[in-house]
Amino acid sequence: xxxxxxGVGLIGGSIGLAARRRAGAHVVGxxxxxxxxxxxxxxxxxxxxxFEISExxxxxxxxxxxxxxGVTTRMTELALQGAGPQCVVSDVGSTKHEIAAAxxxxxxxxxxxxxxAETAGVENARIDLFDGATWYLTPGADVPxxxxxxxxxxxxxxxxxxxxxxxxxxxxxxxxxxxxPHVLANVLVAQAGRIAHQSRESLRSxxxxxxxxxxxxSVGPSxxxxxxxxxxxxxxxxxxYLSNRDALIEAIEAAIVELEQIRSALGEGxxxxxxxxHALAFATREELKRAGLVPGP
Amino acid sequence: xxxxxxGVGLIGGSIGLAARRRAGAHVVGxxxxxxxxxxxxxxxxxxxxxFEISExxxxxxxxxxxxxxGVTTRMTELALQGAGPQCVVSDVGSTKHEIAAAxxxxxxxxxxxxxxAETAGVENARIDLFDGATWYLTPGADVPxxxxxxxxxxxxxxxxxxxxxxxxxxxxxxxxxxxxPHVLANVLVAQAGRIAHQSRESLRSxxxxxxxxxxxxSVGPSxxxxxxxxxxxxxxxxxxYLSNRDALIEAIEAAIVELEQIRSALGEGxxxxxxxxHALAFATREELKRAGLVPGP
Numbered sequence: 001x002x003x004x005x006x007g008v009g010l011i012g013g014s015i016g017l018a019a020r021r022r023a024g025a026h027v028v029g030x031x032x033x034x035x036x037x038x039x040x041x042x043x044x045x046x047x048x049x050x051f052e053i054s055e056x057x058x059x060x061x062x063x064x065x066x067x068x069x070g071v072t073t074r075m076t077e078l079a080l081q082g083a084g085p086q087c088v089v090s091d092v093g094s095t096k097h098e099i100a101a102a103x104x105x106x107x108x109x110x111x112x113x114x115x116x117a118e119t120a121g122v123e124n125a126r127i128d129l130f131d132g133a134t135w136y137l138t139p140g141a142d143v144p145x146x147x148x149x150x151x152x153x154x155x156x157x158x159x160x161x162x163x164x165x166x167x168x169x170x171x172x173x174x175x176x177x178x179x180x181p182h183v184l185a186n187v188l189v190a191q192a193g194r195i196a197h198q199s200r201e202s203l204r205s206x207x208x209x210x211x212x213x214x215x216x217x218s219v220g221p222s223x224x225x226x227x228x229x230x231x232x233x234x235x236x237x238x239x240x241y242l243s244n245r246d247a248l249i250e251a252i253e254a255a256i257v258e259l260e261q262i263r264s265a266l267g268e269g270x271x272x273x274x275x276x277x278h279a280l281a282f283a284t285r286e287e288l289k290r291a292g293l294v295p296g297p
Numbered sequence: 298x299x300x301x302x303x304g305v306g307l308i309g310g311s312i313g314l315a316a317r318r319r320a321g322a323h324v325v326g327x328x329x330x331x332x333x334x335x336x337x338x339x340x341x342x343x344x345x346x347x348f349e350i351s352e353x354x355x356x357x358x359x360x361x362x363x364x365x366x367g368v369t370t371r372m373t374e375l376a377l378q379g380a381g382p383q384c385v386v387s388d389v390g391s392t393k394h395e396i397a398a399a400x401x402x403x404x405x406x407x408x409x410x411x412x413x414a415e416t417a418g419v420e421n422a423r424i425d426l427f428d429g430a431t432w433y434l435t436p437g438a439d440v441p442x443x444x445x446x447x448x449x450x451x452x453x454x455x456x457x458x459x460x461x462x463x464x465x466x467x468x469x470x471x472x473x474x475x476x477x478p479h480v481l482a483n484v485l486v487a488q489a490g491r492i493a494h495q496s497r498e499s500l501r502s503x504x505x506x507x508x509x510x511x512x513x514x515s516v517g518p519s520x521x522x523x524x525x526x527x528x529x530x531x532x533x534x535x536x537x538y539l540s541n542r543d544a545l546i547e548a549i550e551a552a553i554v555e556l557e558q559i560r561s562a563l564g565e566g567x568x569x570x571x572x573x574x575h576a577l578a579f580a581t582r583e584e585l586k587r588a589g590l591v592p593g594p
Contacts, residue, residue, distance in 0.1 A: 114516070169496045176485075176492040177516040181523040184481045186578035187555050188473075191548060193581035195473040196588065199466045225522045226478040231579025238571040245563045251488060252560045256553055258484050263549045266542045274535040281483035282528025284490035291493065 001154065004028045004060040006053060006075055008040040011092050011115065012066030013125025015158065016045035021127060023157040030056035040122050054082035057089075062154055064111075065091040070239040073102050080105045088147040094174060095244040096138045096167040109151055110138035110167055112174075113160055120233070131159035138167040168247075175247035180255060182237060183248070185230040192223065298451065301357035303327045303350060303372055305337040308389050308412065309363030310422025312455065313342035318424055320454040327353035337419050351379035354386075359451055361408075362388040367536040370399050377402045385444040391471060392541040393435045393464040406448055407435035407464055409471075410457055417530070428456035435464040465544075472544035477552060479534060480545070482527040489520065 003019050005012040008031045019025040029046030030053055031037050037049040050056035057063050057079050065076045072093045079089045080103070090111040093099060100110050113135040135155045139148050152162040165173075241248060265273040300316050302309040305326045316322040326343030327350055328334050334346040347353035354360050354376050362373045369390045376386045377400070387408040390396060397407050410432040432452045436445050449459040462470075538545055562570040 165496065172492050173496050173516075176488045177520045180488065181485055181519050183556070183559060184485065185519075185523065186575060187552050187559075188478055188481065189578045189582045189585065190555060191473045191477065191551055193585060195469050196585060199462065199470050200588075222478050222526045223474045225525050226482065227582060228522050229519045230582045231575055231577075234572070234576055234579055237575050238568055241563060241571055241575075242566060242568060245566070249560055249563050252556050252563075254488055255484050256556050256560075258487060259480070259549050259553050259556075262480060262484075263546055263553075266538060266546050266549075269539060269542070271535055271539060274538055275531070278483060278528055278534050278538075279531055280528075281486045282531055285486045285524060285527045288486065288490060288493060291497075 001025045001062065001150070002028070002060050003154070004030065004050070004056040004063045004079075005046065006030045006056060006063065006065045006079055007067035008036055008045060008122050009066060010120050010122070010124050010129075011113070012064065013040055013043065013045040013122035014115070014127065014129035015064050015066065015092075016040065017043075017125055017127040018130065018158040019154065020044065020047065022159070023154055025154070028056045028060065036122055043122060043125065045122055045125050053078045057082040057087065059084065060087055062151060063087060063089040065089065065093075068236050068239060069093040069095065069243050073099050076103060076108060080107060083107065086144075086147065088143075088151050090137075090151055093243070094178070094240050095171050095247075096136070097171045097247070098243050100138055100140065100167040106140060106142040106144065107147065108140070109143055109148060111151075111155075112136040112138075112170065113155075115160075120235075128159060130155075133160045135160035135162050136170055137162050137164050138170055139164060171244050171247040172250070175244055175251040179241060179244055179248045180251040182229050182232070183241075183252065184255070185227045188223070189227050189230040192227075298322045298359065298447070299325070299357050300451070301325045301327065301347070301353040301360045301376075302343065303353060303360065303362045303376060304364035305333055305342060305419050306363060307417050307419070307421050307426070308410070309361065310337055310340065310342040310419035311412070311424070311426035312361050312363065312389075313337065314340075314422055314424040315427065315455040316451065317341065317344065319456070320451055322451070325353045325357065333419055340419060340422065342419055342422050350375045354379040354384065356381065357384055359448060360384060360386040362386065362390075365533050365536060366390045366392065366540050367533075370396050373400060373405060377404060380404065383441075383444065385440075385448050387434075387448055390540070391475070391537050392468050392544075393433070394468045394544070395540050397435055397437065397464040403437060403439040403441065404444065405437070406440055406445060408448075408452075409433040409435075409467065410452075412457075417532075425456060427452075430457045432457035432459050433467055434459050434461050435467055436461060468541050468544040469547070472541055472548040476538060476541055476545050477548040479526050479529070480538075480549065481552070482524045485520070486524050486527040489516070489524075 003025045005016050008029045016027045020027050027046045028048050028050050029040050030050045040046045063079050065072055067075050072091050076091055089107055090109045094112055096110040113130055113133055115129050115133050155162045300322045302313050305328045313324045317324050324343045325345050325347050326337050327347045337343045360376050362369055364372050369388050373388055386404055387406045389410055393407040410427055410430055412426050412430050452459045
């Protein structure tokens with residue numbers, strides 16, 4: 001199978017590595033940065049570099065667009081222009097509704113591998129990046145069965161599990177389990193920064209304190225865990241938020257409604273309501289765990 | 298030094314273990330549950346059990362009230378009734394303003410060790426539970442210097458660093474770095490539960506899906522980290538929220554204001570505002586790390 005990868009970073013490079021070695025694919029890579037392309041050849045993430053998109057996709061049976069989400073739609077359009085009639089073009093963007101609405105071509109199948117990306121760049125590409133990962137696919141109604149099957153088969157060989165889902169459902173799910181957690185991590189950090197600053201000022205001005213004490217404020221591990229992703233990957237997150245704006249606005253509004261309810265229960269000293277709410281959160285998390293949505297432990 | 302521990306659970310038991318072995322203290326333990334007391338003796342967390350509060354605190358130089366936060370104030374009052382004039386009575390509750398306002402006795406010094414408590418009970422007590430931990434103290438202006446020094450010295454021998462802070466500052470800090478993260482974890486879980494349910498229904502009703510697929514929804518590690526504490530320790534958290542209600546309401550209101558700003562920026566497609574906000578979160582988290590507030594990595 002001949003595979004083209006457009007954008008050879010962490011994700012594109014890992015697709016190339018795994019497709020070559022696990023699926024015996026011939027992988028052509030395109031990247032606007034020629035230095036990236038020569039690294040990719042050296043790292044054996046691609047068999048050959050292409051210096052034009054049209055050159056990369058000619059004769060390809062599968063094309064993966066693995067660029068930052070802000071340019072994915074445009075790159076996908078260019079790929080479809082150059083690709084043959086039997087080719088399937090997929091992407092790896094973390095939101096799917098916007099691109100599905102923009103691209104009417106039946107050869108396009110939206111995709112989203114749930115693979116960690118705390119690092120970036122082809123130099124961090126790994127053959128096992130997708131092992132055990134869910135790889136969402138959002139095929140339109142008119143996608144040819146053979147093409148979709150070819151895509152599913154390759155994704156399986158990359159080590160991932162292809163799971164088909166409606167593009168709008170996908171984005172609402174991602175808004176609630178990924179984008180909103182990132183937003184709330186940023187909110188937590190902003191507030192803690194403000195309060196910590198005030199507390200340090202107060203410690204400094206207190207005459208019972210020794211000089212060093214003002215640097216000894218400390219917090220527990222729950223804050224570290226809750227804010228691990230705050231401000232992460234600055235180059236891509238603002239685009240992700242915007243590409244999923246409708247679903248994310250819906251999720252933020254629902255969060256505001258719930259926070260207002262909690263604020264009211266606190267204001268009224270309603271222990272019963274707080275206890276019921278807290279118990280429900282426990283039960284829901286257990287349910288999500290049983291459903292495999294929250295990885296253990 | 299003679300130490301009394303009122304409430305011999307995870308925290309009280311760990312204080313007993315460390316005070317006995319590291320400070321050579323004689324530790325008397327009181328607990329309303331006689332079975333807990335005999336376990337504590339077996340585990341060598343206390344030297345001797347007391348079956349009345351007054352018996353436990355007689356002749357004690359330091360008393361630690363280590364009960365759930367809902368009964369801490371009442372237990373502290375009883376301890377102060379029985380304790381001698383030179384005794385210092387401290388607690389380990391996670392909020393400090395309420396108890397400071399309720400208790401006028403100069404022998405009382407509020408305390409709050411930042412020690413993890415994912416487990417509970419004296420059987421999980423550990424001599425090293427406080428190693429390297431910050432132990433906040435909120436002494437009033439009229440606390441005798443010798444008594445405060447005795448308390449600080451023992452806390453140091455338990456392995457922790459005593460840090461003095463104003464009770465109100467402490468509660469605002471905890472609201473932002475501990476109580477609000479717990480509230481937001483519950484909010485995230487509630488929303489994800491609702492959306493996951495809808496998505497599963499949608500997968501089930503889709504004729505392109507195989508039967509098993511509906512159980513294969515999946516999320517990334519950021520959700521797991523952000524919701525690790527959701528619904529945790531149901532027996533104590535509703536009381537913690539309520540005991541810090543003023544500061545927590547303030548933190549929730551600030552979070553709502555920030556969420557409304559983000560919602561507006563998304564609605565207006567304001568990439569510049571989102572980018573600046575996301576970059577600020579990154580910078581603030583780095584600052585909190587440098588200040589030692591967020592433990593690495």
